[in-house]
Amino acid sequence: MEEVQITAAQTEISENIQSILNGQTRNDVEFQRQESLKHLSCSDRQIGSCGKVDKRHNLSLQEFLDVYDGKWPVIVTDVMSAWPAINWTADFFKKEYGRSRVTMTTCANSERTGFSVPLEIFLDHLHLSTPKTWTYLQDELFLIQHPELRAHILQPIYTEEDFFQLLPASVRPWDCMLLWGTAHSRSSLHIDPYNWTGTNAVISGLKRWKLLPPGQDQLLSVRPGMRCGFPLECVKYNSDLDLFDSVQLGNLPEIKYVEVDQGPGEMLFIPPGWFHQAYNAVPTLAVSGQMMNSNNYQIVLEEMFKGGNFDRSALPKNIDLMAPKNVVKVVSAQIPQHVLEEGLRRTEEAIQQLHVPSQL
């Protein structure tokens, strides 16, 4: 792909938008990789030894957007103290929501199985785990279905520009996943759906991260042909590698990553294009979300087109003159009616599924 020099901000925006029409996003993975590498402090590019994730407080919105957003992960340490959710405890959840069903994954000797169980059953086993046998509650719907709890999570200034709100509600991704893991539980190694900017806020416990700057897909045995399964489809970028397995990691000496530990009250932002894997070192409660904003909307829209539910041929030719927000509005107006209907149907189905007391 052609390399483009950064010029005046206005030219850059115009070129980026034009690239949506061309099916060629200038802010592609290679561009991001180059940007990311500029943040490394040492010459040999050994990311594991010299790249780090800053922990910042009093970070201005401008500095967040200019220095980190879409380029390099950052942890902000002073946004969650005002969240009522920072006081959430297992006792509170067991007493108030113990009978609500949640979705979780159990891992026993590398075999992962999904279940739907009452929350109290999960909580009764929260302290029972080993490196090979663990449980991870990962539920996208629980907080959506309990708006009084969701209200305990506040929006920091960094996520206020939220273009996902411009999508029709029936295809808008759920934006508040409850993540509660036993010690040793872990996510897969993945890039987030639509290549969005991910957020992850730890309420209690300790989460350990491996975050990989873009451009290393060929080293990661990314599973081909996977789909997100959302009504507005997208390609899923997942690897079966477990970078928290020291044997597997030892066999991958070429992979470059940054590591960071995230504690209670700390919120992490993960840029598009970064494969990442999280490991809960102790029982850990967190919520994750996502952002589409002026810094990443071309990347996110590109993934929506790649999903194949709609194409760019009907976009107006003057799209390059439009503000980012209007581009998202114009693109989302192209989503076909049958996709919107499918979105409604799937939401209802997912909610019903939660009430079925069986293995998923």
Ligand SMILES: O=C(O)CCC(=O)C(=O)O
């Ligand atoms: O905390 C975790 O397990 C990782 C969550 C994550 O990567 C995600 O929600 O996309």
Ligand SMILES: [Fe+2]
């Ligand atoms: Fe993720």
